[in-house]
Amino acid sequence: MNVAIIIPSLNAPTLARALAALAAQTDTPDEIIVVGRDEAGTLAAFPTVRFIDTGAPVCAARARNLGMAAATGELLLLLDADCVPRPDWLARHRARHAAGETVVGGAVELRGSNYWAQSDNVSMFHEFVPGLPPGPRLLLPTLNLSLRREVFESVGGMDESFPGAAAEDADWTIRIRRGGRRLWFDPAAVVAHAPARTTPRDVVRHWRNLGHNAVRVRLRYPTEFGTPGGARRAWWWRLLSPLIAARVTAGVYAKRPLWPHWPSLPVVYATKIIYCLGAARAIDSGFATQ
Template sequence: MKKVSIIIPNTDSLLIREVITSLKQQTADMSAVEIIVVGSDEPGLVIEDEMVRFVPTGQSSSYASNKRNIGIQTAEGAILLFLDDDCLPAADWLEHHLYRHGQGEQVVGGAVTFGTENYLQLADNVSAFHDLLPFTPESVRPYLSTANLSVNRKVVEKVGLMGTHMKRAEDLEWTVRFRAGGFRLYFEPRAAIFHKPARNTISKVWQHWVDDAPDTLRVRLMYQKLLKTPFVANYRGMYLWGAPLVAAWATARTFSHAQTFYSYWHTLPAVYLTKMIWCWGAFLNFPKISSQPLTRINRNKKN
């Protein structure tokens, strides 16, 4: 079995010990697996052992993309898996990722599941991950999420590290860059995680979508052709005067799968609100498009 590295950017997560425990209980052979936690651990929940390494970072590496890049440069694996610090992998998560790589896939994304107890958290998850729900079909996708992603190291060596100039949407940019480099993005719904973010209040949901908008829009404009971004997205005023229509269109796309509507129809008003908030964030901080130099990794570099 080839060496496998699981990289988790951590920001004082209260779930990180559960995440690590879930990884150690995988049905796959874990003898060649290393778990690299990169970031900060103020609660002291990361316990290092023969499988787990903790790489502390300073303020200069506050973004998740910086932490993932440090993890990549530290990792020894031929297959790199990415998991967020608020995501609990299913017992067969690793098994399904590795199966797809064994079938020849180079980039594999998995499904996102979540709880229904908190209405705002549920609506936030539906709005963000509607296209990665476990009942959506396995297929080639236009982009994937680093909350649940596996990549052959050779892909990163060719395409480069994650962009470090964005607070959000760095995974959108990175996986679209994979496509531009000639690699296909494969979605395997059986490789599932349970997403449990701390976005369970109006203020936290508001901040999430306001922060998400400028970077997501920047990427969508940078890769307008690959992402089929509508031409009108280039006009700032649309996100103010046209916000109700933009939000309605985005909400309709969110519920376009019949099972999504059947399961989560009651979140529709809150999902629509997240789209309106996103429009406000896009208008407030309309992005300037610039080309950033891409960095290739040095496999021998250790941080």
């Protein structure tokens, strides 16, 4: 099965590390495509990588759509530029598809360069860490995702109207699931994620934007998320934010693999409050119901 790996990158300083990890895979990809901008000339050291220069910054959804449309492989693997896959990463994805799956999401090792990056990772990817059992999921993140080309062709690409911050991942994979495809989580296909969010300001900005974008997905798919009617009102998010944050944080640390990350608990709780306030802002602006 021919494999194409697609990486969106806007001059990512971590791109070289991700590409070096792909060169060290036990299985060799047939095609690697980087989409976006490379003003630093990082790709000069990787002559076999195909580069699609967008000319100007584009959102991650647009970059991934361009890469998937241009790829020739039967199996499309999405990887972020700030992720380092383990040497057997590609082999694990391939094996799961050979077993019959059509959409596979891998695990995220919660590696951060400092406390803030680590805590942001815990809050963001706690449902997809190594050590959790494999099985079907409601949604999957696209920083570590593989799908057969037929899925992309039948469902279509990601919604490019989302500014980013992972909401487009949820929207797209729920649409795939609604199209009759099972979303399978394989904790053995692991990438280490090292986000650039290394300061309190970075984390606040990320979670404010995530709440702003993700509430639109929650309102779009109320059945999948069990979204209550009050969630359509900004005051609901503001008033209940401490309680919502407490409930979600408790769920995070109910998972045994997250116990070693207890020092991040205060940040995880704070990010959930910030998420709620971002959601309220989106409802105030009308963005949430677009």
